[in-house]
Amino acid sequence: MEKKESIQVIREQLKLGPEEAELERWRKDGRTGVRKLLEAYDRKQAARKLERERLERLQDLEREFWERGMDQVAGCDEAGRGPLAGPLVTAAVILPHGIWLPGLTDSKKVTPARRETLYGEILEQAVSVTVSILGPREIDRLNIYQAAKTAMTLCLTHMKVHPQGAITDAMPLEIPGIPVEDMVRGDSKSAAVAAASIIAKVTRDHIMENLDRDYPQYGFAKHKGYGTARHIQAILDCGPSPWHRRSFEPLKSMDLKEPAVSENKLLKLK
Numbered sequence: 001m002e003k004k005e006s007i008q009v010i011r012e013q014l015k016l017g018p019e020e021a022e023l024e025r026w027r028k029d030g031r032t033g034v035r036k037l038l039e040a041y042d043r044k045q046a047a048r049k050l051e052r053e054r055l056e057r058l059q060d061l062e063r064e065f066w067e068r069g070m071d072q073v074a075g076c077d078e079a080g081r082g083p084l085a086g087p088l089v090t091a092a093v094i095l096p097h098g099i100w101l102p103g104l105t106d107s108k109k110v111t112p113a114r115r116e117t118l119y120g121e122i123l124e125q126a127v128s129v130t131v132s133i134l135g136p137r138e139i140d141r142l143n144i145y146q147a148a149k150t151a152m153t154l155c156l157t158h159m160k161v162h163p164q165g166a167i168t169d170a171m172p173l174e175i176p177g178i179p180v181e182d183m184v185r186g187d188s189k190s191a192a193v194a195a196a197s198i199i200a201k202v203t204r205d206h207i208m209e210n211l212d213r214d215y216p217q218y219g220f221a222k223h224k225g226y227g228t229a230r231h232i233q234a235i236l237d238c239g240p241s242p243w244h245r246r247s248f249e250p251l252k253s254m255d256l257k258e259p260a261v262s263e264n265k266l267l268k269l270k
Contacts, residue, residue, distance in 0.1 A: 058104065073166065081144050088148060088151060089207070093126050116202060130266065135243075152168060168193070242258075
């Protein structure tokens with residue numbers, strides 16, 4: 001009589017990735033513990049298949065470029081248009097044709113913990129990643145829309161791997177040599193744009209958490225510079241920091257003489 005593997009051994013083999021012959025043998029095993037392990041394994045495999053199919057659909061917009069011979073397609077998105085303080089952070093990402101980034105979608109729909117994990121996974125799998133950081137003084141000078149447009153153009157034209165096409169989150173751009181498709185809610189329709197939204201969001205959150213240590217009175221780590229009631233009250237009580245945007249209310253009506261800080265960077269992360 002053939003000796004059966006222990007439940008623990010089967011559990012470990014299922015984690016490592018079993019051979020079809022092993023699965024077939026275990027399915028004939030009458031033990032309740034083995035049956036439950038295989039049921040859990042089958043559910044996990046079914047969920048993985050569905051997620052892989054979802055990720056393939058999420059690259060449909062990029063695939064339209066690929067079918068026209070443009071393999072390197074960048075997605076571009078920003079974080080920080082609405083806050084009263086902090087920089088505008090924009091990212092451009094080129095992903096390979098096949099990705100495995102479970103849970104990838106618009107950064108606003110992803111938990112902070114999963115965003116951090118996706119950030120590392122995107123940097124690992126991406127063909128190229130570039131980040132632009134525009135400080136409050138540039139936002140005040142250009143206005144936030146023009147600042148976003150400028151930052152996206154900077155990202156797309158300074159990537160280590162030159163994009164042959166690009167998709168933006170609802171930002172029309174005219175860049176010589178790079179056809180650009182602006183897509184409303186692009187961060188939920190394009191894998192590359194979603195990846196860019198994750199990179200931009202995580203980068204900006206880290207900046208605001210660092211600023212919180214220098215300016216704890218405003219609570220930047222909690223609200224990331226957005227105009228919460230507590231944040232506005234802190235501005236009224238303490239005055240603005242150098243990182244507050246003078247062109248945004250209520251600061252615009254405060255007749256401030258000191259300009260906001262200028263902090264501009266272009267980071268080629270990959």
